[in-house]
Structure formats: C-alpha cells, structure tokens
Amino acid sequence: MSKQEDKKDRRDFLFTASYTVGAVGIGATIWPLIHQMNPDESVKALATTEVDISQVEPGKSITVLWRGKPIFIKRRTSEEIQEAKSVALKDLPDPQKDEERVKEGKNEWLVMVGVCTHLGCVPLKDKGDFNGWFCPCHGSHYDISGRVRKGPAPKNMEIPKYEFVDNNTIKIG
Amino acid sequence: MSEHEYVPKSKAGKWFNDRLPLLSLGAHLSDYPTPKNLNYWWTFGGILTFCLITQIVTGIVLAMHYVAHADLAFESVEKIMRDVNYGWLIRYIHSNGASMFFLAVYIHIFRSLFFGSFKSPRELIWIIGMLIYILMMAAAFMGYVLPWGQMSFWGATVITNLFSAIPLVGESVVTWLWGGYSVDNPTLTRFFSLHYLIPFLILGLVVLHIWALHIPGNNNPIGIDIKKPSKDTVPFHPYITVKDIFALLMFMIIFAGFVFFSPNVLGHADNYIPANPLVTPAHIVPEWYLLPFYAILRSVPDKLGGVVLMFGALFVLIILPWLDTSKVRSATFRPMYRQFFWIFVVDVLALGYLGAMPAEGVYLFLARITTIYYFLHFIVILPALGFLEKTDPLPASISEPVLTGGFSAVPTRSDKIINENK
Numbered sequence: 253m254s255k256q257e258d259k260k261d262r263r264d265f266l267f268t269a270s271y272t273v274g275a276v277g278i279g280a281t282i283w284p285l286i287h288q289m290n291p292d293e294s295v296k297a298l299a300t301t302e303v304d305i306s307q308v309e310p311g312k313s314i315t316v317l318w319r320g321k322p323i324f325i326k327r328r329t330s331e332e333i334q335e336a337k338s339v340a341l342k343d344l345p346d347p348q349k350d351e352e353r354v355k356e357g358k359n360e361w362l363v364m365v366g367v368c369t370h371l372g373c374v375p376l377k378d379k380g381d382f383n384g385w386f387c388p389c390h391g392s393h394y395d396i397s398g399r400v401r402k403g404p405a406p407k408n409m410e411i412p413k414y415e416f417v418d419n420n421t422i423k424i425g
Numbered sequence: 426m427s428e429h430e431y432v433p434k435s436k437a438g439k440w441f442n443d444r445l446p447l448l449s450l451g452a453h454l455s456d457y458p459t460p461k462n463l464n465y466w467w468t469f470g471g472i473l474t475f476c477l478i479t480q481i482v483t484g485i486v487l488a489m490h491y492v493a494h495a496d497l498a499f500e501s502v503e504k505i506m507r508d509v510n511y512g513w514l515i516r517y518i519h520s521n522g523a524s525m526f527f528l529a530v531y532i533h534i535f536r537s538l539f540f541g542s543f544k545s546p547r548e549l550i551w552i553i554g555m556l557i558y559i560l561m562m563a564a565a566f567m568g569y570v571l572p573w574g575q576m577s578f579w580g581a582t583v584i585t586n587l588f589s590a591i592p593l594v595g596e597s598v599v600t601w602l603w604g605g606y607s608v609d610n611p612t613l614t615r616f617f618s619l620h621y622l623i624p625f626l627i628l629g630l631v632v633l634h635i636w637a638l639h640i641p642g643n644n645n646p647i648g649i650d651i652k653k654p655s656k657d658t659v660p661f662h663p664y665i666t667v668k669d670i671f672a673l674l675m676f677m678i679i680f681a682g683f684v685f686f687s688p689n690v691l692g693h694a695d696n697y698i699p700a701n702p703l704v705t706p707a708h709i710v711p712e713w714y715l716l717p718f719y720a721i722l723r724s725v726p727d728k729l730g731g732v733v734l735m736f737g738a739l740f741v742l743i744i745l746p747w748l749d750t751s752k753v754r755s756a757t758f759r760p761m762y763r764q765f766f767w768i769f770v771v772d773v774l775a776l777g778y779l780g781a782m783p784a785e786g787v788y789l790f791l792a793r794i795t796t797i798y799y800f801l802h803f804i805v806i807l808p809a810l811g812f813l814e815k816t817d818p819l820p821a822s823i824s825e826p827v828l829t830g831g832f833s834a835v836p837t838r839s840d841k842i843i844n845e846n847k
Contacts, residue, residue, distance in 0.1 A: 289604050290600065291600060291611075295604070320606055371728075372582040372583060372589075373583065373709065374704060376707075387705075388705060388708065389579075389583060404726055404728055406729075
C-alpha cells in the first residue's frame with residue numbers, strides 16, 4: 253500500500269466516523285422534539301375509571317367517559333344475548349365469538365369503547381340493520397355484540413381492559 | 426433581463442443597491458415582460474396573494490384574543506364575536522377569507538389545467554403550487570378546529586383517524602398526533618401552534634412559486650412560447666398591475682358580500698355547539714372546499730383503501746405534468762382535451778356535491794362512478810390523448826392570428842404603445 257492510498261483510507265474513516273457521530277447527535281436532538289407530542293405521564297395516569305352499574309335496567313345502556321373516549325356499558329336481555337350468539341362467524345368481517353367479548357358468567361354486560369373503528373365517531377345506539385349500533389359518519393353497522401357487520405369499519409368495537417370489582421361496580425383500565 | 430442594467434438615479438439609491446440589490450429586484454418585477462394576451466383567468470395569482478396577506482393579518486389579530494385551551498377556546502371565540510371591538514368583523518373576514526382563498530385557488534388551478542400552464546418548462550411552478558394547496562388544506566383544517574365546537578371536534582377526530590389506517594404503526598401515530606387517547610386539549614394547543622406556522626411556510630413557497638414563474642415567464646391563453654421582451658409582451662407595470670387591481674376589486678365585492686350579508690352560509694350551525702366528546706353530530710361534513718376528497722374517501726368500502734385513494738387523488742395532481750403527454754399546452758388547440766376538461770370540471774363539482782350528501786343509496790353509487798372517472802381522467806385519458814388527439818395548428822406568435830384576422834381583434838393600441846416604448 254502506497255502512502256497516498258493509506259492517507260485516503262484514513263481520511264475516509266474519519267469522514268464516515270464524523271457523519272455517524274453527527275447523525276446520532278442529530279437523531280438524539282430531534283427525538284425530544286418528537287416525543288414531546290406523545291401523551292405525558294399525567295395523561296397516562298388518568299387511565300382507570302370505576303363505574304357504578306347498579307342502576308342499569310336490562311335492555312338499557314349507559315355511556316361513561318374513559319381516557320376522553322365514550323365507553324358503552326350495555327345490559328343485554330336474554331333475547332339479545334341469544335341473538336349475538338346465533339350469528340355465524342362466516343358472516344362477520346372481523347370474526348369473533350360473543351363469548352370472547354364479555355366476561356364469563358357476566359354475559360349480560362357488554363362493555364366496549366364506543367368509538368367506530370373506521371374514523372372515530374361515536375355510533376348511535378338501537379340503530380342500523382343489526383339491532384345494535386350505527387355510525388352516522390360513514391355508515392358502519394354494528395350488531396348487539398358491537399361487532400361490525402356492514403360498512404367501512406375494519407374491526408369490531410374495541411373491548412377495553414376492565415374487571416368487576418363487585419356485582420355493582422366495574423373498573424375500566 | 427433588465428435588472429442587470431438597472432442603475433438607481435439617486436446617489437443614496439445607488440449606494441443601497443450596490444450593497445443589497447432590492448431596487449434591482451423591484452425594477453425586475455415592474456418591467457417583467459408579460460404576454461399581452463393574458464385574460465382575466467390570469468388575475469388570480471394577485472388575488473391569491475391578497476387572500477394570503479388578509480388571512481395572516483386577520484389571523485395575527487385574532488390570536489391576540491383567542492385562548493387555545495379546551496375549556497376556554499369556545500368562550501374566547503364568542504368573546505371575540507360579542508365583546509372585542511370589531512372582533513365580529515375580523516373573525517368573519519378570517520373565516521370567510523378561508524373560503525374565498527379556496528375559491529380563488531380552485532379557479533387558479535383549473536386555469537392552469539385548461540391552458541396547460543403546468544407543462545414543460547413550468548413543472549416546478551405547478552408542483553410548488555400543489556404543495557401550497559396541500560398546506561392550505563392543512564391550515565384550513567386546523568383553523569376549523571380552533572373554535573372547539575362540535576364540528577371542530579369531530580372533524581379533528583375523523584381527519585386524525587385517517588392516519589390510523591396506516592398498517593402496524595397507525596394507532597401509535599394517531600396517539601402521537603393527539604398527545605393523548607382522544608382529541609383533547611393537547612391536540613388543540615398543537616393545532617393552534619401549527620395553524621400559526623403554516624401560513625408563513627406558504628408565504629415562503631409563494632416566493633419560490635413566483636421565482637420559478639419568472640424563469641420561463643407566464644404561459645398565455647394560446648400556450649405558445651414567446652420571445653421576451655418583444656411585441657408579444659407588455660411590461661408588468663402598469664399593464665398587468667392595473668388589470669389585477671380591477672379583478673381584485675371585483676373579487677373583494679363578492680368577498681364583502683359574504684362577510685356582511687351571509688357570514689355563516691358556508692359554515693355549519695353545529696359548530697356553534699361546544700365540543701362534546703360523547704355525541705357525534707348526526708350529519709358530519711367538512712368545509713365545502715374539502716368535499717370532493719371526502720366523497721372519494723367515503724366511496725371506498727375499505728378503510729385503508731379509502732385513505733389511499735384520497736391521498737392518491739392529490740398525488741395524481743402532483744405528477745400531472747408527466748401524465749399529460751400532449752406537447753400542445755392550450756386547450757384552445759386541443760379539440761378533444763377541451764371536451765374532457767369540462768367533463769372533468771363537472772366530475773369534480775359532482776364529487777363535491779356527493780361529499781355533502783349522506784353516503785348511502787344512489788349518492789354512494791354516483792360517488793363511486795365519479796371517483797372512478799376522476800382517476801380515469803388522469804391515468805388513462807390524459808396519457809392517451811397525447812397520442813390520439815389531432816391538435817389544431819398553432820400560430821407562430823401572439824400577434825400573428827390577430828394581424829392576419831385569425832382572432833377577434835383589439836391589438837393595435839397596445840402594439841403601438843409597445844413600439845413607442847422601444
């Protein structure tokens with residue numbers, strides 16, 4: 253190896269090393285500017301809500317706010333549960349059994365995020381072609397289990413993480 | 426070009442110009458040779474500049490009174506309307522100004538489509554223009570969110586949710602945009618910040634737009650290349666400035682008509698209801714200038730597909746200079762394109778109408794037809810026309826058809842003036 257080539261290789265190494273350090277430095281500087289837009293700890297801390305459900309009659313539903321989103325809590329009648337169970341999975345765009353969407357032994361209670369999975373509107377209750385919910389924004393129909401049946405929504409309405417604290421109280425989040 | 430020869434008369438002017446040639450720039454803008462046959466469709470550049478400045482000035486003033494907070498925004502807007510001196514006027518100019526801005530930009534864009542102004546060598550002017558248009562839509566959308574009414578809130582929810590269609594990272598992107606788990610105060614404050622920023626980005630792009638225009642010079646109604654300066658051109662000042670000012674005055678009459686006589690006709694009554702995250706308004710539609718894209722979004726029964734097609738509708742516009750294969754610019758000499766141009770205008774207007782209607786039944790069916798035609802126009806018709814169409818013969822210069830009686834004539838006066846100027 254001649255002296256000149258040797259010099260060139262060393263210079264290339266210095267260039268590459270400088271660019272790399274520079275890129276890492278710029279990345280490390282940009283990240284705080286991007287991450288500041290993500291939810292902060294105080295927003296994350298509001299992540300659980302307890303709800304008293306003792307006043308909800310069969311066939312009725314209530315709506316509560318959790319993380320800024322409406323949560324539908326529906327007490328279903330036995331006919332409605334029967335109807336939800338009788339749907340064949342092949343008729344569903346996002347196949348899911350009704351049993352997977354409720355707590356075992358508590359299948360009269362349907363607790364879900366009342367947000368259309370299309371573009372985030374709040375569906376209207378007791379509307380649409382499937383006795384469930386209907387989204388007025390772009391026409392998605394949901395059944396009595398909150399599963400999408402028709403329209404542009406790709407998924408069933410989301411089931412949040414929740415648990416029964418006792419028979420009359422549920423804790424969402 | 427004349428700026429190289431320009432020498433200020435006064436000593437102070439020369440001193441300044443040697444150090445910062447702003448006076449040369451002014452002389453260039455004033456003498457800038459412009460095709461003498463520009464019609465009134467060419468006055469919208471000036472009108473758009475006026476619109477941008479109006480929005481910036483009224484916006485800065487509104488920001489002195491507006492409070493960007495989910496609990497206070499709605500009240501502060503009402504305070505502007507009721508208490509702030511002339512607040513109602515300034516806000517109505519700002520909100521209707523957005524609509525007037527889009528009205529002007531749509532005429533400006535269709536002018537370019539008809540006369541082929543987007544074609545070589547003006548592709549970059551077109552692309553910069555399209556970037557301005559996209560930024561305008563972003564600014565208008567974020568501005569509409571600021572009053573924090575029902576339409577503000579649900580418009581923001583629907584539009585930000587478009588990004589949840591992105592595979593894998595969609596949900597994280599939306600959470601990042603919101604700064605939470607739904608549209609809320611962090612969303613409002615960042616939209617305010619960006620709404621203030623974007624007009625200045627647009628201003629920067631406008632400078633580039635005009636700079637890029639001044640390299641090849643203006644296209645003109647017959648779309649042929651002309652020598653500059655020559656008897657086919659007139660200096661920008663006073664010929665074009667006077668014409669632009671007259672057109673601007675006509676435009677301001679319409680603008681004032683909206684502001685003073687029907688300031689809310691282009692808005693939605695629902696936006697005078699404070700934002701409520703529990704109830705979506707029964708009929709939610711965006712502002713009129715976004716309706717064609719909204720119709721395209723809704724016409725697709727698949728979430729990702731709808732979002733892709735909606736952004737695709739903008740993308741085909743950006744690459745238009747390479748989709749239109751015809752070498753002839755002006756539709757005046759393109760008998761087939763002329764027909765398709767008007768069909769396309771009707772198609773876009775129909776999309777706008779359908780975007781305002783509920784997405785069901787015959788409306789949905791028609792929205793699908795018009796969406797397909799929109800893309801057909803860009804992806805099939807325009808490329809094919811360049812090969813199939815037999816164009817009419819082009820005149821050798823702007824003056825030629827006039828002097829030989831090919832066009833209706835009014836030319837002698839301006840011809841004489843130019844010759845006298847030489």
